[in-house]
Amino acid sequence: MRARICGTGSALPRREVTNDELSKIMDTSDEWIRSRTGICSRHLAVEESLTALAARAARQALSEAGMEAAELDMILAATLSADKLLPSLACELQRELSAERAVAFDINAACSGFIFALQTADAYIKSGQYGKILVVGGEILSKLMDWNDRSTCVLFGDGAGAAVVRADSEFGILGSVQGSDGARGEVLMCEDRKNNNPYVSNTKDLSYVSMDGQEVYKFAVRTVPEAILKATERAGISVDEVDLFILHQANIRILQSVSKRLKIPMEKIPMNLQTCGNISAGSIPILLDFVNRRGMIQRGNKIVLAGFGAGLTWGASALTW
Numbered sequence: 581m582r583a584r585i586c587g588t589g590s591a592l593p594r595r596e597v598t599n600d601e602l603s604k605i606m607d608t609s610d611e612w613i614r615s616r617t618g619i620c621s622r623h624l625a626v627e628e629s630l631t632a633l634a635a636r637a638a639r640q641a642l643s644e645a646g647m648e649a650a651e652l653d654m655i656l657a658a659t660l661s662a663d664k665l666l667p668s669l670a671c672e673l674q675r676e677l678s679a680e681r682a683v684a685f686d687i688n689a690a691c692s693g694f695i696f697a698l699q700t701a702d703a704y705i706k707s708g709q710y711g712k713i714l715v716v717g718g719e720i721l722s723k724l725m726d727w728n729d730r731s732t733c734v735l736f737g738d739g740a741g742a743a744v745v746r747a748d749s750e751f752g753i754l755g756s757v758q759g760s761d762g763a764r765g766e767v768l769m770c771e772d773r774k775n776n777n778p779y780v781s782n783t784k785d786l787s788y789v790s791m792d793g794q795e796v797y798k799f800a801v802r803t804v805p806e807a808i809l810k811a812t813e814r815a816g817i818s819v820d821e822v823d824l825f826i827l828h829q830a831n832i833r834i835l836q837s838v839s840k841r842l843k844i845p846m847e848k849i850p851m852n853l854q855t856c857g858n859i860s861a862g863s864i865p866i867l868l869d870f871v872n873r874r875g876m877i878q879r880g881n882k883i884v885l886a887g888f889g890a891g892l893t894w895g896a897s898a899l900t901w
């Protein structure tokens with residue numbers, strides 16, 4: 581048995597903020613952001629919680645799968661920006677959906693989070709322990725951004741995506757790869773909140789995301805093609821046989837570099853970073869839902885999902901739709 585995706589969903593906050601709007605509150609320009617990243621606008625959560633966005637995405641995915649929330653064995657939520665430190669987003673979602681039977685927990689692998697959660701679902705399904713799993717990836721990154729740091733805050737957006745997977749003997753995940761390099765974690769991080777313990781001397785204020793953009797860029801353009809090659813090899817298919825590559829939406833130049841290195845036509849690498857920015861763990865499931873709803877994937881198609889992110893972490897899965 582393997583995990584087969586049988587329903588997808590996504591939800592973006594109502595408020596869309598263009599590059600031009602950002603240029604009114606900080607020293608930046610549409611030209612700078614667009615030419616360096618491909619991003620034109622992003623959605624920012626002003627009134628929505630992450631739980632509400634994830635629940636909207638999950639209901640769409642359940643509906644397409646023809647499944648009731650009460651049937652779910654497990655809910656896995658990939659996020660680094662849950663509404664609360666406790667309880668987890670997955671448990672909040674369980675309550676929201678009334679998925680009483682499900683066991684629920686979060687996975688934090690930053691932008692690789694959805695891939696890691698999907699691979700965890702696949703492992704549970706392969707073991708025979710569970711058969712119906714909701715996998716969600718979502719973020720409200722805008723609350724973790726330093727809005728005085730123009731080099732990071734313009735890159736990210738908010739939103740959630742979901743996929744319902746079930747055990748299948750024919751279709752589903754064929755091969756996966758995942759990796760971590762904690763020794764290089766400092767290139768993309770967000771330190772802990774201020775410690776209130778009276779026995780600890782700690783004057784740090786609340787911390788925000790900081791990033792060495794050029795190091796992350798170099799890491800991404802090397803790691804993503806390697807991960808794709810390994811996942812397709814494990815799946816027993818060639819890169820040429822893959823119909824669509826659903827890649828983490830961080831920067832158009834990274835996607836173009838992957839296309840060039842692996843000789844993949846850009847038509848096979850759909851994008852929504854233009855209107856979404858980088859939604860970390862939400863980016864891959866939201867794009868997957870966009871292409872699914874536009875009828876761009878047919879039963880039997882070969883799809884590769886691949887991402888990279890803080891940790892550092894990376895992962896890819898090759899599957900039959």
Ligand code: ACO
Nearest residue numbers: 608609612616691730731734793794796797830831889890
């Ligand atoms: N508007 C205008 N100017 C800016 C802005 C901005 N928003 N941000 C930075 N600049 C300026 C800098 O201050 C610098 O000015 P200086 O030359 O006078 O010092 C200049 O632009 C160039 O800055 P660089 O950082 O060298 O710009 P670079 O060409 O490297 O592009 C970018 C930066 C877009 C972040 C690029 O490095 C990148 O895409 N890296 C990958 C980042 C990424 O993928 N992150 C997410 C990955 S993991 C995850 O998803 C969580």
